[in-house]
Amino acid sequence: MTSIPSRESELERIVLAPLRRTSKQFYVVLAGLSLVVLLGAAALANQWRLGLGVTGLNRPVYWGVYITNFVFFIGISHAGTLISAILRVTQAEWRRPITRIAEAITFFALIIGMLQVWIDMGRPERIIFPFIFGRFQSPFLWDFTCVGVYFMSSMLYLYLPLVPDLARLRDRMTDAPRWRHWLYTVMSFGWHGNAEQHRRLEIAIGIMAIVIIPVAVSVHTVVSWIFGMTMQPMWHSTILGPYFVVGAIFSGIAMLFLFMTLLRRAWHLELWIGEKQYNYLGILLLVMSAFWGYFTLAEFLTTGYSTITNETAVFHAKLLGEYAPAFWAMVTANLVIPFAVLMRRQGRKPLGTFIAALSVIIGMWIERFLIVAPSLTRPSLGFMPAVYTPSLTEVAITAGSFALFALLFLLFFKVFPAISVWEVEEGQAVEAVRQKARELAHEGAQPALRS
Amino acid sequence: MTRWGMVIDLDKCVACQSCTAACRMENNTPVAGKNQADMGRTILWNEVLPLANSESPDASEMLIPRPCMHCDDPPCVKVCPVQATYRTDEGVVLINYDRCIGCRFCTVACPFQVRYFNWFEPEWPEALKAHLNPDPEVAPRPRGVVEKCTFCVQRLRKARETAQAEGRPFSATDYVPACVETCTAHARYFGDLDDPNSLVSQLAASPRAFRLQEEMGTKPKVYYLKQG
Ligand code: SF4
Ligand code: SF4
Numbered sequence: 111m112t113s114i115p116s117r118e119s120e121l122e123r124i125v126l127a128p129l130r131r132t133s134k135q136f137y138v139v140l141a142g143l144s145l146v147v148l149l150g151a152a153a154l155a156n157q158w159r160l161g162l163g164v165t166g167l168n169r170p171v172y173w174g175v176y177i178t179n180f181v182f183f184i185g186i187s188h189a190g191t192l193i194s195a196i197l198r199v200t201q202a203e204w205r206r207p208i209t210r211i212a213e214a215i216t217f218f219a220l221i222i223g224m225l226q227v228w229i230d231m232g233r234p235e236r237i238i239f240p241f242i243f244g245r246f247q248s249p250f251l252w253d254f255t256c257v258g259v260y261f262m263s264s265m266l267y268l269y270l271p272l273v274p275d276l277a278r279l280r281d282r283m284t285d286a287p288r289w290r291h292w293l294y295t296v297m298s299f300g301w302h303g304n305a306e307q308h309r310r311l312e313i314a315i316g317i318m319a320i321v322i323i324p325v326a327v328s329v330h331t332v333v334s335w336i337f338g339m340t341m342q343p344m345w346h347s348t349i350l351g352p353y354f355v356v357g358a359i360f361s362g363i364a365m366l367f368l369f370m371t372l373l374r375r376a377w378h379l380e381l382w383i384g385e386k387q388y389n390y391l392g393i394l395l396l397v398m399s400a401f402w403g404y405f406t407l408a409e410f411l412t413t414g415y416s417t418i419t420n421e422t423a424v425f426h427a428k429l430l431g432e433y434a435p436a437f438w439a440m441v442t443a444n445l446v447i448p449f450a451v452l453m454r455r456q457g458r459k460p461l462g463t464f465i466a467a468l469s470v471i472i473g474m475w476i477e478r479f480l481i482v483a484p485s486l487t488r489p490s491l492g493f494m495p496a497v498y499t500p501s502l503t504e505v506a507i508t509a510g511s512f513a514l515f516a517l518l519f520l521l522f523f524k525v526f527p528a529i530s531v532w533e534v535e536e537g538q539a540v541e542a543v544r545q546k547a548r549e550l551a552h553e554g555a556q557p558a559l560r561s
Numbered sequence: 562m563t564r565w566g567m568v569i570d571l572d573k574c575v576a577c578q579s580c581t582a583a584c585r586m587e588n589n590t591p592v593a594g595k596n597q598a599d600m601g602r603t604i605l606w607n608e609v610l611p612l613a614n615s616e617s618p619d620a621s622e623m624l625i626p627r628p629c630m631h632c633d634d635p636p637c638v639k640v641c642p643v644q645a646t647y648r649t650d651e652g653v654v655l656i657n658y659d660r661c662i663g664c665r666f667c668t669v670a671c672p673f674q675v676r677y678f679n680w681f682e683p684e685w686p687e688a689l690k691a692h693l694n695p696d697p698e699v700a701p702r703p704r705g706v707v708e709k710c711t712f713c714v715q716r717l718r719k720a721r722e723t724a725q726a727e728g729r730p731f732s733a734t735d736y737v738p739a740c741v742e743t744c745t746a747h748a749r750y751f752g753d754l755d756d757p758n759s760l761v762s763q764l765a766a767s768p769r770a771f772r773l774q775e776e777m778g779t780k781p782k783v784y785y786l787k788q789g
Contacts, residue, residue, distance in 0.1 A: 239643040
């Protein structure tokens with residue numbers, strides 16, 4: 111325990127406080143979320159008992175809200191790992207206090223996303239079949255593979271930087287309940303923070319950060335290919351892969367904002383997650399919004415300009431038809447509001463970004479829905495256009511999924527520190543050295559003035 | 562190799578939908594009931610659909626009987642993640658109901674909307690239940706799997722068995738699906754498309770012949786003879 115000083119630093123005190131004390135509000139939120147999760151679980155149980163008929167799905171709208179949720183949550187999973195990996199690789203110092211939150215979002219979003227596929231299956235008990243009888247020609251198999259790899263690597267990527275902090279918890283939280291202390295001890299894997307351990311950890315994190323970027327990109331690309339590989343109007347498009355990736359990063363950053371702001375408030379982390387993070391991440395969100403707008407324009411203009419009847423039928427349904435309210439709400443939520451709020455520097459503060467992020471999350475869910483449903487209501491073999499209205503079961507399961515997502519996140523950060531303490535300390539050390547260097551350079555340049 | 566195919570003469574078809582009824586009795590497709598039917602959940606392996614006639618100047622509708630096209634290059638087979646949908650050596654596209662996981666990828670990949678999903682446990686009114694086809698090959702499908710037209714494979718199997726029992730070689734003319742047998746207007750033809758002397762292969766080569774959404778490139782094996 112040579113490396114850890116016996117007195118707690120301010121950082122440690124603040125970060126570990128919520129792990130030690132539990133407020134009343136925590137229980138209230140916990141109960142609220144659990145209730146919604148239970149409601150969703152009950153709806154799911156009913157669906158499993160009776161069949162998928164309890165949804166609003168029909169022929170030809172065979173896919174709806176569950177597949178939308180799947181695409182949405184897998185998109186959210188790009189929050190963390192991709193953002194934190196890119197920032198790590200490019201050595202952006204301001205990333206340090208928020209990487210842990212970002213990585214946790216990834217991990218839990220993946221769990222919820224994968225769950226949606228299972229919920230959508232007509233025969234949930236055959237979930238193992240793709241692994242036994244898999245046909246590699248099917249984009250679903252590509253998905254199982256890529257999402258599986260992504261899940262494993264983001265778990266590792268969340269865990270590795272956690273190790274030094276776990277060791278710290280093991281040493282600091284001796285008063286914690288037995289099971290938690292045991293957890294910290296086992297999970298910290300005998301970490302004592304000597305130079306060799308640090309060297310190995312840095313190498314491992316460095317490799318993971320680079321490996322995870324192409325994996326993350328592949329994941330959302332193959333998700334898009336589930337649609338892109340079919341010949342349905344407005345699905346069969348080459349832009350879909352990159353469009354999904356851009357949308358994923360976009361919604362991912364928004365989710366990061368949302369959770370980081372809530373946790374900052376609840377866990378009192380204002381000192382560490384502050385202006386810099388909001389400003390830079392706000393700019394990043396703005397850039398992604400612009401990218402998203404550009405891709406949307408490219409996709410819709412190309413389709414709308416053409417006269418291919420199958421495609422224009424879907425195009426019109428989205429822009430002018432029954433999906434028009436949703437479409438224009440999406441444009442407002444994803445472009446107008448983020449730009450209106452984040453263009454100004456005053457907007458890139460906790461409140462402003464929170465509003466913009468919430469808007470983007472809603473907008474991106476609608477975007478996913480508008481990719482899945484309208485194409486199916488206008489099949490190429492043109493008979494009567496179909497309608498799809500999600501049922502209460504679908505609403506309940508969706509609400510339950512979102513609640514479960516928040517619940518997992520909350521519980522995780524009740525047991526593990528929200529900020530990567532050792533990385534922030536490292537950042538402080540780096541900053542101190544830089545400061546010293548600046549001073550020295552200053553001295554060297556102006557010796558005359560000082561004497 | 563035999564390559565089963567069908568030809569439907571739209572000049573002869575009177576859109577009586579006997580084919581739909583015959584298919585239902587032969588293949589035990591469940592009764593959806595009014596509510597479910599209104600939601601678009603009927604299961605009709607063979608449907609007579611009103612399609613816009615893009616070739617006629619007054620944009621009239623054509624009534625098109627539509628079974629599974631049994632595409633030679635079927636997108637439904639490609640996307641199935643568990644190989645539940647497959648194409649036999651004789652070009653018939655089938656589903657293994659014990660294997661299907663109900664993901665409905667095939668239903669969205671098929672450009673002809675011929676695949677149906679079992680939203681609930683299948684049901685029949687008592688009166689109809691007594692008349693279910695006892696053939697185990699068409700035993701009612703469980704809830705949660707996809708089903709569709711099979712060109713009545715059970716009839717093919719039976720025809721082969723009969724030929725064997727009678728000690729003669731099986732001939733392509735020994736078997737037709739129920740819809741072909743029933744068609745009141747004799748508008749449907751069935752047989753081996755690879756046999757240049759068969760009626761279907763000759764009709765398929767007629768200048769009147771066309772296929773639905775040929776531009777999709779799935780190579781359907783159901784041909785239509787143009788109306789008028
Ligand atoms: S018509 Fe549809 S279900 Fe039938 S073989 Fe072609 S793609 Fe498959
Ligand atoms: S629904 Fe069944 S047959 Fe269709 S793709 Fe999924 S597993 Fe295959």
